[in-house]
Amino acid sequence: MSVIYLLISISIVVAVAFLIAFIRAVKSGQYDDDYTPSVRMLFDDEVVKKEKPNKLIQTEKQKSI
Template sequence: MDIIYLLLALSVLVALVFFFAFIFSVKKGQYDDVYTPSVRMLFDDEIVKPKPNKKESTTKEKSN
């Protein structure tokens, strides 16, 4: 039973170390993206094609 308490304490300690390392790296700007904003305007936008209306398709069929 003592080993469970030891492993629990060690896991909490490791989790806290990783948490503080993450906070430290965020504050230092490790995750700031400086590349994507400069090339975003070079990416093409997706072209959205409008769906045909049912009224237009039925009137075209009737006239033929």
């Protein structure tokens, strides 16, 4: 029976620690961005520039030499 009391007390301590961490995150402004998630799907993805294939061929030629 004492193990149950120990586990309950430890779980309460962990829950209070997570509550304090959550309150600290809210106060620091981590969850303040309300605008961006609603329009994120409207923005285009960034275009990733492809490397020139000549560079790749040159490096392979240099490796074979």
